[in-house]
Amino acid sequence: MSELPAELFQRWTHSYEEDTEGVTVYRPTDYPFPPARGRRGMEIVADGTYIDHAIGAADVPDIIPGRWSTADGKSLAINFPGTSRPDRRLGILQCDGKLLKVRTP
Numbered sequence: 001m002s003e004l005p006a007e008l009f010q011r012w013t014h015s016y017e018e019d020t021e022g023v024t025v026y027r028p029t030d031y032p033f034p035p036a037r038g039r040r041g042m043e044i045v046a047d048g049t050y051i052d053h054a055i056g057a058a059d060v061p062d063i064i065p066g067r068w069s070t071a072d073g074k075s076l077a078i079n080f081p082g083t084s085r086p087d088r089r090l091g092i093l094q095c096d097g098k099l100l101k102v103r104t105p
Contacts, residue, residue, distance in 0.1 A: 003073055007097030011053070013041040023093060026100040044068060050078050052085070 012026035015033065019025050026041065033039065038061075041053040048067050056062030066080040079087045091103040 004070060004092070005095045005097075008044055008092070008095050008100070009046045010097075011041060011043040011051075012100050013039050013053075022103055024102050024104060026102070028098065031098075044076070050076075052080070 011029050013029050013031065013033065015025045015027045015031070016036075016039075017034065027033070029041065038055040040055050043049075043051040043053065045051075048069065050066040050068040052064040052066060054062040054064060064080060064083065064085055066078050066083075066085070068076045068078045070076055075089055075091045077087065077089055089105055091105065092100070093103055094101040
Protein backbone atom coordinates (compact mmCIF):
# COMPACT_ATOMS: atom_id res chain seq x y z
CA MET A 1 0.00 0.00 0.00
CA SER A 2 1.33 3.43 -0.91
CA GLU A 3 1.54 6.14 1.69
CA LEU A 4 -0.35 9.40 1.36
CA PRO A 5 1.95 12.42 1.08
CA ALA A 6 2.39 14.31 4.37
CA GLU A 7 1.71 17.57 2.48
CA LEU A 8 -1.89 16.42 1.94
CA PHE A 9 -2.78 17.00 5.58
CA GLN A 10 -3.81 20.65 5.68
CA ARG A 11 -6.66 22.96 4.72
CA TRP A 12 -7.10 23.38 0.97
CA THR A 13 -9.09 26.02 -0.93
CA HIS A 14 -10.53 25.48 -4.40
CA SER A 15 -8.60 27.36 -7.09
CA TYR A 16 -11.32 27.01 -9.71
CA GLU A 17 -9.47 29.27 -12.14
CA GLU A 18 -6.91 26.48 -12.56
CA ASP A 19 -9.37 23.60 -13.03
CA THR A 20 -9.19 21.62 -16.24
CA GLU A 21 -11.57 19.02 -17.62
CA GLY A 22 -11.96 16.35 -14.97
CA VAL A 23 -9.29 17.83 -12.66
CA THR A 24 -10.05 20.03 -9.65
CA VAL A 25 -7.24 22.20 -8.28
CA TYR A 26 -6.75 23.26 -4.66
CA ARG A 27 -4.21 25.56 -3.03
CA PRO A 28 -3.35 26.20 0.65
CA THR A 29 -5.54 28.86 2.25
CA ASP A 30 -2.67 31.38 2.37
CA TYR A 31 -2.31 31.32 -1.43
CA PRO A 32 -2.91 34.79 -3.00
CA PHE A 33 -6.19 33.97 -4.77
CA PRO A 34 -7.81 36.55 -7.04
CA PRO A 35 -10.99 38.08 -5.62
CA ALA A 36 -13.99 35.77 -5.63
CA ARG A 37 -17.45 35.86 -4.14
CA GLY A 38 -16.78 32.67 -2.21
CA ARG A 39 -14.51 29.67 -2.32
CA ARG A 40 -15.17 26.18 -1.09
CA GLY A 41 -12.46 24.03 0.36
CA MET A 42 -11.59 21.06 2.49
CA GLU A 43 -9.37 20.09 5.36
CA ILE A 44 -7.76 16.67 5.47
CA VAL A 45 -6.40 15.59 8.86
CA ALA A 46 -4.03 12.65 9.33
CA ASP A 47 -6.34 11.06 11.95
CA GLY A 48 -9.05 10.38 9.32
CA THR A 49 -11.01 13.59 9.88
CA TYR A 50 -12.30 15.37 6.79
CA ILE A 51 -13.91 18.81 6.96
CA ASP A 52 -15.83 20.10 3.97
CA HIS A 53 -15.79 23.90 3.78
CA ALA A 54 -18.82 24.52 1.60
CA ILE A 55 -20.44 27.76 0.53
CA GLY A 56 -23.78 28.00 2.30
CA ALA A 57 -26.79 30.25 1.90
CA ALA A 58 -26.01 33.92 1.29
CA ASP A 59 -22.34 32.97 0.72
CA VAL A 60 -21.90 32.16 4.42
CA PRO A 61 -19.30 29.39 4.93
CA ASP A 62 -20.75 26.03 5.93
CA ILE A 63 -18.61 23.41 7.71
CA ILE A 64 -19.57 19.75 7.30
CA PRO A 65 -17.50 17.17 9.21
CA GLY A 66 -16.73 13.81 7.65
CA ARG A 67 -14.26 10.94 7.61
CA TRP A 68 -11.78 9.75 5.01
CA SER A 69 -10.06 6.43 4.39
CA THR A 70 -7.76 5.03 1.72
CA ALA A 71 -7.11 1.54 0.49
CA ASP A 72 -4.45 2.35 -2.09
CA GLY A 73 -2.70 5.54 -0.95
CA LYS A 74 -3.78 7.22 -4.20
CA SER A 75 -7.40 8.06 -3.51
CA LEU A 76 -9.64 9.05 -0.62
CA ALA A 77 -13.06 7.60 0.12
CA ILE A 78 -14.96 10.31 2.01
CA ASN A 79 -18.21 9.91 3.91
CA PHE A 80 -20.32 12.15 6.10
CA PRO A 81 -21.86 10.00 8.86
CA GLY A 82 -25.16 11.26 10.25
CA THR A 83 -25.85 13.57 7.30
CA SER A 84 -27.62 13.27 3.97
CA ARG A 85 -24.48 14.46 2.18
CA PRO A 86 -23.41 11.83 -0.40
CA ASP A 87 -20.14 9.96 -0.14
CA ARG A 88 -17.39 11.00 -2.54
CA ARG A 89 -14.08 9.75 -3.83
CA LEU A 90 -11.05 11.89 -4.64
CA GLY A 91 -8.25 10.52 -6.80
CA ILE A 92 -5.01 12.28 -5.88
CA LEU A 93 -3.14 13.21 -9.05
CA GLN A 94 -0.58 15.62 -7.57
CA CYS A 95 0.20 16.92 -4.10
CA ASP A 96 3.29 18.88 -3.15
CA GLY A 97 2.05 21.11 -0.33
CA LYS A 98 1.51 24.12 -2.61
CA LEU A 99 -0.77 22.44 -5.13
CA LEU A 100 -3.30 19.63 -4.92
CA LYS A 101 -4.89 18.20 -8.05
CA VAL A 102 -7.69 15.66 -7.69
CA ARG A 103 -9.98 13.75 -10.00
CA THR A 104 -13.54 13.00 -8.96
CA PRO A 105 -14.88 9.91 -10.73
